[in-house]
């Protein structure tokens with residue numbers, strides 16, 4: 001019976017996109033605090049922030065591509081289709097949220 | 113709350129089944145009510161208790177309005193005023209809002225999901241008693257005039273020893289933590305129950321939307337409460353034992369408290385909102401006569417909301433001096449958090465627009481919700497904009513914003529939900545004569561009271577002042593606010609009278625008065641203690657069965673488990689995603705254990721409050737012993753193999769499957785505990801980088817040998833736990849392995865205690881030593897809890913509860929010890945790295 005059901009493990013995917021968003025928040029916030037506390041050069045700090053941001057964007061985008069193209073196995077039924085749709089949309093939402101929330105790290109003055 | 117059900121289901125087979133099941137499920141009369149574990153009974157008690165606190169909190173709010181109605185008011189002095197407004201806020205949020213939404217969840221969730229009870233009924237009861245006792249402690253402190261007085265968010269240093277030497281702050285820290293532990297335990301059981309206990313065939317895509325809301329909310333609670341619990345523990349340790357986590361003169365930071373508080377505080381507002389939004393998403397389709405629009409979009413929106421709400425806590429701290437770039441993250445996050453809320457709004461509006469809406473009492477309150485919550489959300493977005501917030505922060509504008517959102521998110525949907533579900537509880541419908549004017553009084557009074565506060569705020573009136581001079585131009589606005597608050601209170605009073613009238617004289621209704629489609633209406637009204645006489649099957653082709661008809665067939669026992677077996681309280685466990693039954697869950701009977709355990713927990717809290725630390729420790733140990741005792745009574749004493757559940761299907765009991773509820777529950781516990789641990793690590797780094805007085809020459813010297821000793825011992829314990837599991841599943845004796853694990857854990861604890869003793873600088877002197885001690889203490893505590901797991905294993909092996917097929921206990925121990933080892937390595941690694949970290953501070957410009 002369980003052979004025909006979506007494995008519960010896959011429920012974690014519902015959180016995947018936004019977990020990456022959380023990671024971006026934590027890493028960027030910490031990196032910025034450290035950079036300012038230790039008086040890094042503005043350019044170096046900006047580049048580190050930008051790289052961290054892009055790495056996170058790439059991870060979400062990769063997951064999106066990967067999951068959006070995988071067709072759910074028909075034998076898993078409606079639940080699989082539902083979960084896939086929801087997961088893909090959370091990934092899109094997470095991607096947009098990441099861009100909007102963390103774009104300021106590319107433009108604002110670094111340490112005032 | 114009585115066990116008798118006035119309205120027997122029809123037909124002879126139904127009646128017979130009803131009698132059999134009542135005998136098994138009912139809570140006894142008289143004193144035995146104190147042993148209740150049933151979710152309907154406890155849910156109802158929680159509703160009533162939370163309303164008592166709502167009333168007390170409301171009176172306190174009225175007192176502040178009396179004081180502020182005119183300038184130079186001398187109704188209260190400043191001291192009293194501080195206690196009154198602090199207790200108003202604390203009660204409304206911790207003793208009313210959170211428990212009230214939880215009580216909705218407790219009462220309704222199993223019924224809506226088509227199951228007979230929650231996964232851990234004794235935990236439900238324990239959670240309730242903790243809430244009642246914690247709330248009582250806070251209330252009594254008010255009568256004794258030693259109530260907390262530093263504001264509902266207890267900012268340090270005001271709440272620290274120096275500025276609040278009395279017990280006032282301790283009451284808050286201990287009382288609120290007590291209540292939060294109860295909230296946390298309920299949240300865990302809600303997660304497990306929603307995932308594992310639904311009607312067969314209710315796959316995740318068929319789950320009523322209420323289930324999604326409750327699931328997401330409960331998960332948010334599991335992650336949101338630990339930071340505040342940690343903060344409260346650290347502050348209490350600082351106050352009681354002088355470890356300076358928040359004291360800037362000794363390397364602590366007052367702002368650390370604000371971070372920990374709001375890391376909880378902001379998600380908390382959505383924890384309050386989401387269950388009520390779930391209620392709205394359940395009611396609106398019923399009144400619109402059509403299915404909810406955008407089910408999937410809503411699921412996506414609430415997941416997004418849950419996460420985003422954790423990333424915007426700093427918007428409460430825009431004025432504390434954080435660099436602008438970081439503020440921008442939180443400002444942008446706060447602005448986009450409105451989007452998922454808007455998605456839900458439009459789904460509701462679309463549902464109403466595409467349906468044939470019917471006007472009824474709950475709809476009136478839903479209209480109130482739309483109006484008030486929109487206004488509050490808009491001021492929220494204004495405040496999310498940093499320059500505006502700098503002007504409005506700490507003025508009455510904030511008070512206006514938060515009352516608009518909290519009343520919009522909580523009070524109006526709650527009243528709608530009340531009028532919607534009361535017939536289920538009572539079997540009677542509302543008498544509208546008073547209800548409609550009551551609504552208008554509440555609505556008008558509310559807007560009059562709080563709209564004015566936007567204006568007083570913009571005119572510069574700071575919040576929390578106990579009086580003003582009268583030459584600021586605030587007089588009329590304040591007077592109107594006060595008048596409005598009386599109008600609103602009269603409205604609530606009328607609503608209460610209306611509800612009492614309904615209870616006594618309402619027209620009797622049989623089944624499903626609103627023509628709803630969810631399963632809580634597929635049962636007799638009021639519900640029987642077993643909820644469903646037999647459990648419905650959902651699935652293709654079954655969706656259309658109206659709950660009213662379904663109720664009759666379920667009462668005749670035509671669903672699953674439509675019989676009594678061995679006197680067991682049985683319900684079904686299902687596969688998490690597909691909803692196919694995979695186990696019979698046998699629930700525990702009523703017992704006084706939760707009450708007794710809560711009383712001892714309360715005694716530990718009280719002893720702590722009166723600074724009787726040894727007594728407190730003793731009471732805590734008794735509490736722990738009672739938990740081990742509770743573990744002894746769980747499960748089944750022998751192997752049964754698959755048991756028939758009706759409709760030709762058979763599934764094993766929960767003791768013999770891998771995905772049993774306790775396994776999931778432990779995962780939830782570890783997520784909560786992991787959040788607490790992460791917060792502690794965050795706190796350490798935060799102090800390192802942000803606290804003043806961390807000079808490079810303070811390098812601590814932790815003993816590497818002892819630290820390594822702890823880690824090696826933990827690894828041995830984890831390996832031994834694997835050994836015990838392997839031995840038992842092979843049918844061999846496991847006691848040797850468990851003994852080895854016990855010895856290893858004892859060694860780990862001894863080494864950790866030695867390590868704490870050797871910490872320099874001394875934990876009293878500097879926050880550096882204090883955090884190191886806290887990290888090591890965390891490891892020792894978890895090793896100690898690991899010991900309890902092992903002791904419980906030994907006792908239960910002895911009593912025959914563990915067999916090669918019934919391995920859950922041993923798997924739980926293994927998971928706990930693995931977790932202890934991993935966190936132990938991180939914590940001790942951090943302690944060992946501290947000297948190097950501190951040395952780098954010398955490189956700061």
Ligand code: HEM
Nearest residue numbers: 381427428446450492493495496505506510514517518521
């Ligand atoms: C778009 C949504 C929201 C945004 C952007 C927002 C923004 C804010 C901001 C920036 C503050 C802090 C103002 C200050 O102290 O300077 C605040 C305070 C507050 N908000 Fe909201 N809010 C939103 C929704 C909500 C909701 C839904 C609730 C509750 C259900 C809520 C409850 C509160 C409370 C209780 C406070 C006051 C905390 C205190 O005592 O200082 N907010 N909000």
Ligand SMILES: [Cu+2]
Nearest residue numbers: 377378427428
């Ligand atoms: Cu907030």
